[in-house]
Amino acid sequence: MNANRVEWNAKHKALRQAMKAPIRLEGAKQLFLELHAPLHARVVSNDPGWNLEEELWLGLSEDVFRCVPPGEEQSIAWCLWHLARIEDVTMNLLLGDCAQVIQQGDWARRLHSPIQDTGNQITAGGIKTLSDQIAFEDLRNYRSAVGQRSREIIFQLGSVDIKRKTPPQRLQRCLDEGAVLPNVQGLLDYWGGLTVAGLLLMPPTRHNLSHLTETLNLKRKAQKVLKK
Numbered sequence: 278m279n280a281n282r283v284e285w286n287a288k289h290k291a292l293r294q295a296m297k298a299p300i301r302l303e304g305a306k307q308l309f310l311e312l313h314a315p316l317h318a319r320v321v322s323n324d325p326g327w328n329l330e331e332e333l334w335l336g337l338s339e340d341v342f343r344c345v346p347p348g349e350e351q352s353i354a355w356c357l358w359h360l361a362r363i364e365d366v367t368m369n370l371l372l373g374d375c376a377q378v379i380q381q382g383d384w385a386r387r388l389h390s391p392i393q394d395t396g397n398q399i400t401a402g403g404i405k406t407l408s409d410q411i412a413f414e415d416l417r418n419y420r421s422a423v424g425q426r427s428r429e430i431i432f433q434l435g436s437v438d439i440k441r442k443t444p445p446q447r448l449q450r451c452l453d454e455g456a457v458l459p460n461v462q463g464l465l466d467y468w469g470g471l472t473v474a475g476l477l478l479m480p481p482t483r484h485n486l487s488h489l490t491e492t493l494n495l496k497r498k499a500q501k502v503l504k505k
Contacts (some may be wrong), residue, residue: 281315281327282486288312289482296474299436306431309477316485317424318417329489333496334417338503343408345401346498352408353492353499354416355396360488361420362395364427366456367480371443372473373430377456378423387415397461427481439474 288308295305314322315329337353345352362379369377379385385393389412392403399407448465451457457465468476 285312285315285486289478292482293474293478296439296477299439302434302436302439305439306434309431309482310428312482313424313427313485316482316489318421321421321424321428329486329493333489333492337496339413340503341496341499342413343411344495344499344503345404345408346495346502349495349498350401351404351491351495353495354408354411355399355404356488356492356495357416357420358390358407358411359396360485361416361423362456363480363484364420365423366395366451367468367476368423368427368430370450370454370456371447371468372438372476373426373433374447375430377454378426379419380454382422384415384419384422388412388419389415393455394458395456395461395464397457397464431477434473440472442472443469443476445469 289312292305292308292312295301295308310322311324314324315327318330318334319325319328333353342353365377365379369375379388379393389410391406391410392399396403396407448469451465452459471479
């Protein structure tokens with residue numbers, strides 16, 4: 278594991294500890310922003326340091342973006358859609374109790390996505406269709422817009438919020454707005470069991486890191502396949 282990831286993991290552990298003490302909330306918010314920055318384009322945070330998202334997009338072609346390499350189940354396109362939707366849903370519907378980013382700024386039309394949900398339990402055919410249709414640059418821009426909103430929401434949280442679990446009506450909004458499909462109820466049950474602190478430790482941070490790491494592997498494999 279490289280030094281950047283070692284440092285990221287150490288900060289993530291520190292964030293977990295910081296959120297246990299309300300008096301340390303402001304420090305926890307800063308840690309969150311530091312963890313979040315390398316997981317989105319630099320335009321989101323203006324942080325000049327190590328950036329996993331920028332590493333992915335460096336030299337990324339549309340063909341590679343849309344490719345599902347042999348032996349793999351996903352494409353970079355699906356991973357980025359999934360990441361953007363999960364963060365949009367959890368940060369806006371569950372934490373912020375506000376409108377999703379995708380519902381604003383004409384994103385739904387611009388993205389040309391055949392689905393509006395998070396893409397959990399999507400079929401192989403569904404991944405292929407999404408990968409073929411999703412807008413290349415607009416997906417990147419949508420994800421950046423989601424990241425920017427997340428950074429705004431974090432400042433709205435108070436010490437009384439950190440140990441709060443998501444009210445049932447906010448989970449229901451995920452279903453009502455088609456962000457999560459009824460056959461993915463397990464995802465809502467999981468989110469519903471987490472506190473605000475628990476949500477911050479997964480969808481906008483650890484979950485992003487995990488799937489972005491996956492996209493770099495997909496990028497290498499797709500580039501190799503498409504060169505043949």
